[in-house]
Amino acid sequence: MPELTNVVAVDWRAGADRCYFFFKDSNQYTRFDICDNKVPDGYPATITDNNWHGFYPYFKHLRFGFTTTGIRPARSGISGVDSDILWFFYEDAGVPMVCRYDQDSDKMHSLDRLADSPWRLLRPYFNRIVAGTWWQNNRDVQLFRFLLNDGHSLYLDLPTQKLTREAINETSWPGLGRYKHRIITAVQNDRSFTDSCYYIFLTDNEYIRYNIPKNEMEAGPIKVDEVSWPGLLRD
Secondary structure, three states: OOOOOOEEEEEEOOOOOEEEEEEOOOOEEEEEEOOOOEOOOOOOEEOOOOOOOOOHHHHHHEEEEEEEEOOOOOOOOOOOOOOEEEEEEEEEOOEEEEEEEEOOOOEEEEEEEHHHOOOHHHHHHHHHEEEEEEOOOOOOOOEEEEEEOOOEEEEEEOOOOEEEEEEOOOOOOOOOHHHOOOEEEEEEEOOOOOOOEEEEEEOOOEEEEEEOOOOEEEEEEEEOOOOOOOOOOOO
């Protein structure tokens, strides 16, 4: 059975909700359909320009990513209250970068240096971030949390550009503290405004289900297998 190691998970909100998992060592990706609760036939697939238009050369240097809906940071060049944007954070020749990938058109919108983007405050921590997500599914709230590989996390208020660093413990992330050094990647399932969860993947093919509105661990660690994530570990 394959091991979840060098992998990055991201959420997708345009159309039917799904998650994508990018396996950087093999240059492959898998799509997990939330409604069907499984990986459809044909995956894993090789990452090419035909399926990840414009961004495919950069996946081997991808660090983390997440989706926003209707959020239009300054100088984004993106409009529309329902615009679904997947933000890919990666390195290019050692320079931290961010890609705006337009889910509605399924094409890369733009590439920017992280330092010149709305996410510029993340730059000092960039190489330690393993996952990030929009913390509330309310378009008037633009708060984001990022998990680091050193036992800490970041809390970013995007409009005010206020960034807070905190230790992962029973106060900040109830239930997660004992697993803070095992985190590989994470992805959100925005089930509803009042009921969304964060799947936090750990070493040893395990994951935690974390409730975002309640800010507490719901379950875990749970084994990643054909019962919990059908098809995800398919060769």
